[in-house]
Amino acid sequence: MKLDAKIPGGPLTEKWDRHRFELKLVNPANKKKFDIIVVGTGLAGASAAATMAELGYNVKNFCIQDTPRRAHSISAQGGINAAKNYANDGDSIWRLFYDTIKGGDFRSREGNVYRLAQLSTQIIDHCVAQGVPFARDYGGLLDTRSFGGAQVSRTFYAKGQTGQQLLLGAYSALMRQVGKGKVEMFPRREMVDLVVVDGKARGIVVRNLITGELESYAAHAVVLATGGYGNAYFLSTNAMSCNVNAAYRAYKKGALFANPCFTQIHPTCIPVHGTYQSKLTLMSESLRNDGRVWVPKQPGDKRRPNEIPESERDYYLERKYPSFGNLVPRDVASRNAKEQCDKGKGVGETGLAVYLDFADAIRRDGRDVIEAKYGNLFEMYEKITGEHPYETPMKIYPAVHYTMGGLWVDYNLMSTIEGLFVLGEANFSDHGANRLGASALMQGLADGYFILPYTIGGYLAGTPFPEVKPDHDAFLEGIANARQQVDRLLAVKGSRTVDEIHRELGLILWDYCGMSRDMEGLKTALDKIRELRTQFWQDVNVPGDSHDLNQSLERAGRVADFLEFGELMVIDALNREESCGCHFNVAYQTEDHEALRDDENYCHVNAWEYVGVDQSPTLHKEPLVFENVELTQRSYK
Secondary structure (H helix, E strand, C coil), X not given: CCCCCCCCCCCHHHHHHHHHHHCCCCCHHHHCCCEEEEEXXXXXXXXXXXXXXXXXXXXXXXXXXXXXXXXXXXHCCCCEECCCCCCCCCCCHHHHHHHHHHHCCCCCCHHHHHHHHHHHHHHHHHHHHHCCCCCECCCCCECEECCCCCCCCCEECCCCCHHXXXXXXXXXXXXXXXXXXXXXXXXXXXXXEEEEECCEEEEEEEEECCXXXXXXXXXXXXXXXXXXXXXXXXXXXXXXXXXXXXXXXXXXXXXXXXXXXXXXXXXXXXXXXXXXXXXXXXXXXXXXXXXXXXXXXXXXXXXXXXXXXXXXXXXXXHHHCCCCXXXXXXXXXXXXXXXXXXXXXXXXXXXXXXXXXXXHHHHHHCHHHHHHHHHHHHHHHHHHHCCCCCCCCEEEEEEEEEECCEXXXXXXXXXXXXXXXXXXXXXXXXXXXXXXXXXXXXXXXXXXXXXXXXXXXXHHHCCCCCCCCCCCHHHHHHHHHHHHHHHHHHHCCCCECHHHHHHHHHHHHHHHHCCCECHHHHHHHHXXXXXXXXXXXXXXXXXXXXXXXXXXXXXXXXXXXXXXXXXXXXXXXXXXXXXXXXXXXXXXECCCCCECCCHHHHCEEEEEECXXXXXXXXXXXXXXXXXXXXXXXXXXX
């Protein structure tokens, strides 16, 4: 299979404009003849569904939650990037493009990333017009703050609720189209299969999570906006319902999966506090604008933070990275926190935490100012930990957050299956080996509002579509396969719970394929995951039946996919003999313990083709070409 990214020719700054002009268009009168399925109602899914319906297409929108408003995008806290340069501090579209390429450790496409930077300015204008209540300065102008990996202030925010406010804007646009009858909503449905007819995506099979019924829906194109797979690690910042099912089922139908081992570790999370914890909580990266990260200089120092004088504190990020300080990218901050804890300088009961201290900021600006910026985040921290961050430093530690890997897509956001488009975190396209903070919201909205409406039209206008209905053999086969999987899960009647096995899988992935990796550990992980998958199918216990609401059955189906997908993650990590971004193999590092790339042998995208369970997937490579940015060793010093 030869991968064609379909990057337009010409100067980088003109590619998207040229491509939009060259795409075929669907006549407005003909748009109502096309049916589009959108799976997911987060920022990418809701914006895509609303925009497609506004254009005149008939849209069916599916979500796993009881309402689109509960999509995981609502959890994003810190902000959304845009190259507006309102702060007049030297920002530009080109600088945002460069920061994103560099932040991703030169493992993303120039064409996609420049387009994202271009569209960032339109996103802010669009969201303001929707009524999103971005923070404003004293004069009433939109305010910005800084995020990791940038030396300019380009992040627009709504206190610590940016994702929630942006999602409400997209949700309002979506519900307007629901009211007009152009979008039909299907809540509490989980996609269990992609239906491919004559090589084209023509529909999906879903399970109604309330009744247990399997349902089929046909369309002319399918759009997946189903988020990432961070919950493979069990403990992550993701909502419990986040999963890999939709993307993995598409992978098993022929869509290539790109860079699955590229998992982002977020440096500012509330540390693990118990064996039976179900998830972790993110403290927004925006806190690093005013919070200072430090540990005691002496290993094993168990004094309370207020008892440790300034002379005995190590503000290690400020010491090691004077240009960026506490605002280094997430992968750099995470590795350094782990390094300090490995040296015995970690704080708290477990020793797996560092301090994030706001004492200097409160003395400088006053508590009222800090409360106006971060009040809801401080309240969240206090409710979870019982500690007051205005009076004592927060304790933070890295945790699994975002996934840069995803289904491979071309410049049009179409996968290797014709008619299957993939948006937001579910695709791999823009963030390379490490996403810059505040760029996830930017990508999701760019994909949904401004890219897909053009590119899907180019596909629909130039493609013949024989009539396909839900009684087609491909749909019947999809339902039969889904029912067989459900029956198999219920038939095991073993002794181990789904969560118990999922927790064990998560520990394997975290220990061997997490913040740091080595070849021997990855080989060990491969053996352990295969053994655990065998145990799952021999000894899992899934109570209840399939004809009703059964959350144990839901979780079992997701963990079954995670057990297969975890193996793919490890295989991908084994195949990349270098360190880049969040993929840190300890055998490949500089003298300063930074990620050491191998551009001669690994300056490409790993795209994996499914060939069957218990069979090694086939690797396809998309070379990454850098014509506008010089490949250099990342430095934030």
